[in-house]
Amino acid sequence: MTKKRVFSGIQPSGRLHIGNYVGAMRNMIALQDDYFCIYGIVDYHAMTVHFNPQEIESSILDCAIDYLAAGIDPEKSVLMVQSAVSEHTELAWILNTITPISWLLRVPTFKEKREQNPDYVNMGLLDYPVLMAADIVLYKAAVVPVGDDQLPHLELTREIVRRFNTLFGQVFPEPKAQLGEVRRILGLDGVNKMSKSLDNCIYLDDSKEEIWKKLSTAVTDVRRKRRTDPGNPEDCNIFTMHKAFSKKEDIDYCSRECQAAGIGCLDCKKILLENMYYELEPLQKKQSDLRNNRQYVLETLGDGKRKAKEIAAQTMDEVYTKLGIKTYHQ
Numbered sequence: 053m054t055k056k057r058v059f060s061g062i063q064p065s066g067r068l069h070i071g072n073y074v075g076a077m078r079n080m081i082a083l084q085d086d087y088f089c090i091y092g093i094v095d096y097h098a099m100t101v102h103f104n105p106q107e108i109e110s111s112i113l114d115c116a117i118d119y120l121a122a123g124i125d126p127e128k129s130v131l132m133v134q135s136a137v138s139e140h141t142e143l144a145w146i147l148n149t150i151t152p153i154s155w156l157l158r159v160p161t162f163k164e165k166r167e168q169n170p171d172y173v174n175m176g177l178l179d180y181p182v183l184m185a186a187d188i189v190l191y192k193a194a195v196v197p198v199g200d201d202q203l204p205h206l207e208l209t210r211e212i213v214r215r216f217n218t219l220f221g222q223v224f225p226e227p228k229a230q231l232g233e234v235r236r237i238l239g240l241d242g243v244n245k246m247s248k249s250l251d252n253c254i255y256l257d258d259s260k261e262e263i264w265k266k267l268s269t270a271v272t273d274v275r276r277k278r279r280t281d282p283g284n285p286e287d288c289n290i291f292t293m294h295k296a297f298s299k300k301e302d303i304d305y306c307s308r309e310c311q312a313a314g315i316g317c318l319d320c321k322k323i324l325l326e327n328m329y330y331e332l333e334p335l336q337k338k339q340s341d342l343r344n345n346r347q348y349v350l351e352t353l354g355d356g357k358r359k360a361k362e363i364a365a366q367t368m369d370e371v372y373t374k375l376g377i378k379t380y381h382q
Contacts, residue, residue, distance in 0.1 A: 059193035061092035069253035071246030075199030121338035132356035139364035144186035185209035242271030298327040
């Protein structure tokens with residue numbers, strides 16, 4: 053029986069953080085045994101905001117290293133760079149011709165990015181969800197592991213798929229979201245989502261000392277003013293991190309003692325630190341090994357490009373047929 057396909061991507065816009073890891077990457081790793089997975093380093097998406105052309109090549113390589121170190125297995129999955137497979141942008145243009153502008157204007161991410169970068173509101177920023185749709189449907193992905201902040205994009209993808217199939221005939225399946233157990237970790241400010249641009253992240257390669265420096269000042273339950281005040285763990289972003297990284301007995305202990313004012317926030321953070329670094333330390337060792345084996349990483353991406361283009365070409369052949377232009381592509 054043919055495995056259903058999965059697609060997901062991460063931008064090479066700097067070091068990956070635990071929000072990326074918990075929100076999407078863990079899920080991506082878990083799907084490898086049961087699905088045929090294509091995972092992309094989506095560099096064209098990273099160009100919708102200011103970027104440095106001198107740094108993007110190394111950023112792509114670093115992103116690939118993070119993928120591999122976290123557990124993406126090239127023997128099970130395809131790891132590729134978006135811009136190396138030209139069919140992504142070709143299909144995006146075709147989908148642009150059937151996507152109403154009003155659909156794009158309602159996407160929450162566009163509104164957020166417009167507010168964050170009022171001096172750089174470009175067409176790519178508005179069109180980002182259409183390229184994302186093309187990324188997914190190019191491989192006829194049935195499942196997309198995402199964080200909950202990406203759900204509006206995925207719903208738009210499903211709308212675009214329905215419109216294409218209605219206008220031209222069935223080609224694409226409607227992809228479904230696969231959410232992780234912990235859907236989203238907020239940033240260290242406890243308000244905004246974890247973001248490189250807001251500098252509120254714990255990065256996958258942060259040392260234990262760096263992690264503690266960040267955790268020690270991170271916002272907790274704002275209603276707990278003193279060590280002796282009982283807290284509400286469900287209103288605390290640190291407890292959300294516990295759910296993502298800590299052992300069950302530590303989660304239960306912190307929940308119980310926080311509510312009884314038996315431990316303070318710093319005590320809770322110290323327990324989190326040990327659990328978090330227990331998971332990140334072996335990942336960081338793999339990162340170091342891969343940085344010393346650049347050729348292996350490049351060969352993995354080259355192999356991923358070849359496999360991805362083979363699938364993409366098959367899909368585009370179907371698209372050309374439905375659009376009535378296949379004769380000119382033979």
